[in-house]
Amino acid sequence: MSDVLLVRIEHGVAWLTLNRPEAKNAIDDELRERLVDAFGMVARDAAVRAAVLTGAGTAFCPGADLWGGRRDPDAVHPPGAARTLMKQNSQRLIRTVLEVEKPVIAAVNGVAAGMGAHLALACDLVVMAAEARLIEVFSRRGIAIDSGGAFLLSRLVGLQKAKELVFFADDVPAEEALRLGLCTRVVPRAELEATVKTMAERLAEGPTFALGMSKRLLNRAYESTLETCFEEEGLAQALVSQSEDMREGVQSFAERRKPVFRGR
Numbered sequence: 001m002s003d004v005l006l007v008r009i010e011h012g013v014a015w016l017t018l019n020r021p022e023a024k025n026a027i028d029d030e031l032r033e034r035l036v037d038a039f040g041m042v043a044r045d046a047a048v049r050a051a052v053l054t055g056a057g058t059a060f061c062p063g064a065d066l067w068g069g070r071r072d073p074d075a076v077h078p079p080g081a082a083r084t085l086m087k088q089n090s091q092r093l094i095r096t097v098l099e100v101e102k103p104v105i106a107a108v109n110g111v112a113a114g115m116g117a118h119l120a121l122a123c124d125l126v127v128m129a130a131e132a133r134l135i136e137v138f139s140r141r142g143i144a145i146d147s148g149g150a151f152l153l154s155r156l157v158g159l160q161k162a163k164e165l166v167f168f169a170d171d172v173p174a175e176e177a178l179r180l181g182l183c184t185r186v187v188p189r190a191e192l193e194a195t196v197k198t199m200a201e202r203l204a205e206g207p208t209f210a211l212g213m214s215k216r217l218l219n220r221a222y223e224s225t226l227e228t229c230f231e232e233e234g235l236a237q238a239l240v241s242q243s244e245d246m247r248e249g250v251q252s253f254a255e256r257r258k259p260v261f262r263g264r
Contacts, residue, residue, distance in 0.1 A: 004031045005035060013050050015051075025062070027119075035096070036096050039100050040096070043099075057110070060120065094147055103124050103200075106119070106127070112135070114136070128177060129188070129189035134172040209245060217233060244264050
């Protein structure tokens with residue numbers, strides 16, 4: 001039986017590859033738990049300074065595996081039970097990605113739909129292959145948006161555009177996703193891995209702690225007042241100012257040379 005998640009670490013970058021190509025990399029219980037564990041490893045391992053998330057085969061991820069043999073399509077959970085399941089499952093996964101205090105890039109190699117789209121959007125940077133698509137597929141299935149999508153979409157594209165994407169559930173081609181701000185870059189599929197590799201390794205050479213603090217500040221800015229943002233910014237700078245990387249940054253500036261950051 002193949003491993004549902006491939007993990008390799010190269011040049012300070014953890015490459016996480018969804019590996020259920022026979023199911024277009026749909027997320028079942030096993031893959032979800034492997035992803036949570038893998039992102040936990042990314043967060044803890046000092047040797048890992050950036051991460052890339054991508055999919056094997058022709059798809060990135062179509063969302064939750066509704067037909068994996070463990071789910072009854074006719075089952076209806078009481079509202080309280082459904083909410084608990086969401087907290088334990090998809091919401092926990094999205095939260096894990098958002099809270100990793102290291103840069104994470106989604107290399108979207110094909111269709112990313114539903115929870116798969118939100119898994120990509122939870123990453124810090126999204127690079128899409130030219131033929132890739134994002135789909136807010138929920139209304140096609142008669143269900144409400146989930147997996148943190150309302151939070152992510154409304155902040156990325158604005159409230160009305162988010163509603164349009166969710167209500168109509170139309171495919172969003174890569175170039176349109178770029179125009180809307182749902183991705184960072186669009187490249188030919190043949191160039192996707194090399195492009196993301198260059199970006200990820202550049203991030204892995206950066207001041208990891210400072211990047212993590214900046215990620216935290218940016219993620220929290222939308223839900224904070226100006227005063228709270230200022231307070232957290234001051235706290236972050238107080239912590240970062242004690243790091244070896246900041247001392248290296250200041251010293252390299254004084255010596256007119258390129259800094260050599262070590263992620264600590």
